[in-house]
Amino acid sequence: MPHSGYTVFIVEDDASVRDALGLLLGLQGYPVAMFGNAESFLESLRSGWRGCALIDIRMPGMDGLTLQRKLKEIGCDIPVIVMTAHGDVESARHAFRSQAVDFLEKPLDHVRLIAAIEEAFSCHSQTLRSNESRVEFDTRLEQLTPREREVMDMVVKGFHNREIAKALFISPRTVEVHKARMMDKLDVATVADLVRLSLGQ
Amino acid sequence: MQTESTDMIAQVQRLLTGLAFVAAYILLDWASYLHPMYGLNITPWNPSPALGLVYWLRVGKRSALPWFVAILTGEVLVRGLPATLPLTLVSSLVLMVGYGFMAEAIRRRSDGDILHDRGHLLMWLVVVIVGTLITSAVYVSLLFLSHLIPVRDWTVAVLRFWVGDSVGIVVTMPFFWLLFDGRHRLRNLLRRRETLVYVLLAAFMLWVSFGFGAVGEFQYFYLLFLPIVWAAGRQGVLGAAIAAFTLQAGIIVAVQWQNMVAVTVFELQMLGAVLAFVGLFIGVVVDEKQRVSDELRQTLRLAAAGEMAAALAHELNQPLTALSAYGAACGQLLERGENGTRLKESIARMVAESNRAADVVRRLRDFFRTGATQLERIALGELIASSVSQFEHKARLQGVDIAVDPVPACTLLVDSLQLQVVLRNLLDNAMDAVQTQADGKRHVSVHTQVLATGKVCIRVRDSGPGLSLAAAAGLFEAFQSSKANGLGLGLVISRAIAEAHGGTLVAEPMTTGGLFLLTLPVEKVDIDAA
Numbered sequence: 142m143p144h145s146g147y148t149v150f151i152v153e154d155d156a157s158v159r160d161a162l163g164l165l166l167g168l169q170g171y172p173v174a175m176f177g178n179a180e181s182f183l184e185s186l187r188s189g190w191r192g193c194a195l196i197d198i199r200m201p202g203m204d205g206l207t208l209q210r211k212l213k214e215i216g217c218d219i220p221v222i223v224m225t226a227h228g229d230v231e232s233a234r235h236a237f238r239s240q241a242v243d244f245l246e247k248p249l250d251h252v253r254l255i256a257a258i259e260e261a262f263s264c265h266s267q268t269l270r271s272n273e274s275r276v277e278f279d280t281r282l283e284q285l286t287p288r289e290r291e292v293m294d295m296v297v298k299g300f301h302n303r304e305i306a307k308a309l310f311i312s313p314r315t316v317e318v319h320k321a322r323m324m325d326k327l328d329v330a331t332v333a334d335l336v337r338l339s340l341g342q
Numbered sequence: 343m344q345t346e347s348t349d350m351i352a353q354v355q356r357l358l359t360g361l362a363f364v365a366a367y368i369l370l371d372w373a374s375y376l377h378p379m380y381g382l383n384i385t386p387w388n389p390s391p392a393l394g395l396v397y398w399l400r401v402g403k404r405s406a407l408p409w410f411v412a413i414l415t416g417e418v419l420v421r422g423l424p425a426t427l428p429l430t431l432v433s434s435l436v437l438m439v440g441y442g443f444m445a446e447a448i449r450r451r452s453d454g455d456i457l458h459d460r461g462h463l464l465m466w467l468v469v470v471i472v473g474t475l476i477t478s479a480v481y482v483s484l485l486f487l488s489h490l491i492p493v494r495d496w497t498v499a500v501l502r503f504w505v506g507d508s509v510g511i512v513v514t515m516p517f518f519w520l521l522f523d524g525r526h527r528l529r530n531l532l533r534r535r536e537t538l539v540y541v542l543l544a545a546f547m548l549w550v551s552f553g554f555g556a557v558g559e560f561q562y563f564y565l566l567f568l569p570i571v572w573a574a575g576r577q578g579v580l581g582a583a584i585a586a587f588t589l590q591a592g593i594i595v596a597v598q599w600q601n602m603v604a605v606t607v608f609e610l611q612m613l614g615a616v617l618a619f620v621g622l623f624i625g626v627v628v629d630e631k632q633r634v635s636d637e638l639r640q641t642l643r644l645a646a647a648g649e650m651a652a653a654l655a656h657e658l659n660q661p662l663t664a665l666s667a668y669g670a671a672c673g674q675l676l677e678r679g680e681n682g683t684r685l686k687e688s689i690a691r692m693v694a695e696s697n698r699a700a701d702v703v704r705r706l707r708d709f710f711r712t713g714a715t716q717l718e719r720i721a722l723g724e725l726i727a728s729s730v731s732q733f734e735h736k737a738r739l740q741g742v743d744i745a746v747d748p749v750p751a752c753t754l755l756v757d758s759l760q761l762q763v764v765l766r767n768l769l770d771n772a773m774d775a776v777q778t779q780a781d782g783k784r785h786v787s788v789h790t791q792v793l794a795t796g797k798v799c800i801r802v803r804d805s806g807p808g809l810s811l812a813a814a815a816g817l818f819e820a821f822q823s824s825k826a827n828g829l830g831l832g833l834v835i836s837r838a839i840a841e842a843h844g845g846t847l848v849a850e851p852m853t854t855g856g857l858f859l860l861t862l863p864v865e866k867v868d869i870d871a872a
Contacts, residue, residue, distance in 0.1 A: 155660045155663075155664070157661065157664040157691070157694075157695055157698070158660055158664045158667070160664070160691070161664040161665075161668045161671065161691070161695075162664075164688065165667045165668075165671040165674070168671050168674040168678075169674070199656070199732070201727070201728060201731055202731065204731070204734065204735050206735055207734075207735065207738075226655070226656045226659035226660060226663075227655065227656055227659070232735075235735075235739075247659040247660070247662070247663040248662040248663040248665070248666045249666065251666070251667070251670050
C-alpha cells in the first residue's frame, strides 16, 4: 500500500449502501470509517486524520454539499469525493467549485471509485508533504540573523550581490558571506530551491 | 386449386351480398312508397338510397350494378313501370349516377366514417343535400320532358323528391351505417336498459304529439326532441342514430295510422330531418368531448407516472449501488478463496437489496397500471422534514428563507413517495414565486395545523407576487403554466394525489404572497408526544 495509514471516510445515510461500500473498500485493503450523517462525521473529525471523504449529496439533515463547504471552512484538508443518485449539473458544479476530487453518479463504477480514492490519497499526501516541508523551512528561517534575512529577501526578489551590497551599505564580499551562511542554515543548494521554498510560505 | 376455390367462395359471397342488398333495397322501397306523386318514385320519405350509400361505402364501385338493378326492379315491382321501359332505364341510370357521385364524394372525404367528428358530419350533410338536389332536378326534368309531370308541378316535384331523398338519407343512413360498421357497438348499446327507456320515451312522446297534437298541426312535436337529446347526450352519435331511426319509423307509422295528406307528411318530414340532425350533431359533439377527455386523462396519467418515475429513480439507485458494491465484494472474496460466512452474508444482502429494488419497481408498475398508492404510516413531521430538506441547499443558494413552524405530532396513512411529490411541487412553486423579490424579502413558510374535522392542513406560503382570483381558478387546469419550462401539470397531478388520499389542494387568492392549502386526513394524533 503506497498510502499506509490513509482511511476512506464514508458519509452516507443509506445503511445498505454504506455497508456495501465499506465491505468492498475493506476488501480492497482500504481502512474504512463509516458515518450515517454529516453531523456525526463533523463531531468525530480530528485534525490528524489522513485519507479522503466519500460523501453522499442527499442526506437528511445536513446535505453532502454543505458538509463539503463546512470542511473547507474549518480548514480541514481531507479531499472530498461526492456521490449522488441523480447527477444534476448544478450540484456537480458546486462540488467542483469546492474542490471535490471527483463527482460520482450512483450506481457507482468501482474502477472509477478506486481511481478517485487513489487520486484523493495522493492529493492529500502531497498536501501533507508540502505542509511538512514548509513547517521545516519555517523553523530554519527562525535561525537566520536579521542581516541574513535581509539578504535572503533581496536574493529571492532577484537582486545581484552588487545591488544588495549597495542597498545595505556593505561590501559585496560581505554579502557573499551572509548569503553562503544563509543558504547553509536553510539547507538549500541553489537559489532556485530557495525561491521555491520561500514562495510556498 | 386452393386459391381458385377460395376465389370462388368469395365470388359467391359477393353475389349473395349483392342479391341480399337488392332484396332489402326493394323491400325498403316498397315499405316507404307512400303518398307518391303521379305514381312515380316521388315520395315524402325515401330511405332506400341510404342503404345504397352504406353499401357503396363498404364495397366501393362494385355496388353500382346491384344498385342499378335494385332501382330498376323497384320501378317494375313496386310501381308497376309507370313510364316506358327505355325511359325507366334512362331515369334509373340518372339516379344511379347521381347517387354514385354522392357516395364516392362521401367515401373520399370521410374515409368511410361519417360520424367521426363535426367536420365529417357537416361534410356528409352538405354532400347529401347538394347531391340530392342536383339528382332530383335532373331526374324530375327528365320525367317532365317525357310529359309525365305537368309543367306547373315541376318545382313542387323537385322539392318533394329532393326532401324525400335527403330526409330519408339523413335520418336512416347513420343507423344503417351502424348496422354494418358498428354492429358490435350497436349490440352493446341495445342491451343497455337506458336504451330501452329512451326508446319507450320516444314511443310515448310520439303517442302524445300525434294522439293529441295532430289536429293542432303537431303543436307537441317539440316533445320528440327530449328522447333524441337524451340519447345523444348519454350515448353520443350512436344513441342519436338509434333514436332518430326509432322516431322516424314511429312518425311514418303515425302518418299511416292517421291517413295524413301528402302535404302534411312533407312538412312533417322537414321537422323529422331537423330532429335527426340536431340529435346527430349533439351526439358527435358529445363523442368528441369524450374523446378529448379520455386523451387528457391518459396524458395526465403519463405525466403523473413521469413524476413518480423521477422520485423512484432515486429510490432505485440506492439498492442498485449497494447491489453492485456487494457483487464486486463477492468477486473479491471468491478470488481470495473465501467461501465461509462472509461470502454467504454478502450474498444474502444482495438478495435483500434486489428485493428492495423489486419493491420500488412494483410500485412504479402499480402506478402505471392503476394509479394505486402504497399506503404506510408516517409521522407528519418526518414527511415535511424530508421534503423541506431537499430544498435547503437550493434555498441557501438563492437566498430564500424557508421557515418550518413546529409540526403537531400526528400520524398519516399515506403513500409517502406520492406526498413527497406533492410537497416538493408546492415548495418548488413557492421558491420560483419569490425569485422576483428583492434580497431579504424571499420567504417561504410551512405551517401545519390539526383541524377539528380530524384533518391536518399544511399551509405553504410564499412572499411572491401572489395570485389573482382568476389565476387561482385556472391554476389547476392542465397545461396552464406561468413558467417557461413547465408543462403546467405539476399542480394537476398534486391535486389528483391529494384527492386520491381523501384530501384537498387549493390555492388561496391573495394580494400579498401565494398560499396553498393541502388538507389530508389524519390517521392518529399522538397526544402523548404533543
